[in-house]
């Protein structure tokens with residue numbers, strides 16, 4: 173616990189967060205609270221503002237309007253304290269193909285100030301957790317897309333963060349590799365009680381793995397709850413017998429906006445970005 177936090181202090185609290193790129197209002201008054209120990213899914217189409225919000229939470233972007241706190245620390249005033257508490261797996265490639273898996277994780281251990289004496293053991297442990305111990309001394313450039321994603325997870329985990337933030341961790345992976353990545357995330361969470369904030373386009377994954385989800389559209393959360401609450405809520409509003417899917421819920425919330433310039437759930441843009449990333 174930090175000096176500013178109590179057992180009820182949320183892992184992440186955004187209040188009225190706004191961020192613009194020129195005339196584009198990427199995040200538009202975002203209110204969000206993620207409880208400690210939750211797996212929270214931030215969902216939405218391309219351009220909804222998910223990555224921008226995540227970058228504000230991770231302190232990579234400033235917070236020009238509103239407030240963001242991580243375990244009670246103001247990201248504007250206490251940037252280093254926030255950074256020490258979190259592990260971040262960005263959409264862009266963060267592993268170096270010219271280094272071995274172990275060397276990649278060692279690099280992160282040094283950057284995140286893992287004490288020198290503990291470093292080798294912590295690196296080995298992180299690689300073991302993501303099931304890469306046997307491949308640890310191979311060049312990352314020889315890894316499959318799923319292995320690269322798991323290596324990036326090990327990089328984020330080596331500093332033993334209290335909050336793990338993953339931006340589209342499974343996009344572009346085949347279904348077996350997607351399951352593998354989620355297995356590792358769930359295993360770590362079960363072992364450590366760590367809070368997980370994840371963005372994804374895959375509604376089925378959010379439904380299966382997230383305790384709560386926030387459906388984001390045009391810079392704001394438009395619906396919030398457990399996947400089952402949101403699906404039951406729509407069934408009641410529609411008087412439907414069968415339970416709708418989360419994707420149905422999102423279409424109901426976002427309406428025709430999904431078909432405009434913001435893109436659709438499976439917009440090719442992100443897939444292409446990831447194909448480049450792991451290629």
Ligand SMILES: Nc1ncnc2c1ncn2[C@@H]1O[C@H](COP(=O)(O)OP(=O)(O)OP(=O)(O)O)[C@@H](O)[C@H]1O
Pocket residue numbers: 193196197198199216217218219220221222223224225441442
């Ligand atoms: N560096 C930038 N410069 C200008 N506009 C940007 C920049 N980054 C994002 N935007 C714009 O801000 C809006 C929100 O983008 P953001 O990447 O946060 O959305 P997203 O929900 O993460 O989408 P995706 O799923 O494609 O990653 C979009 O309209 C996008 O075009």
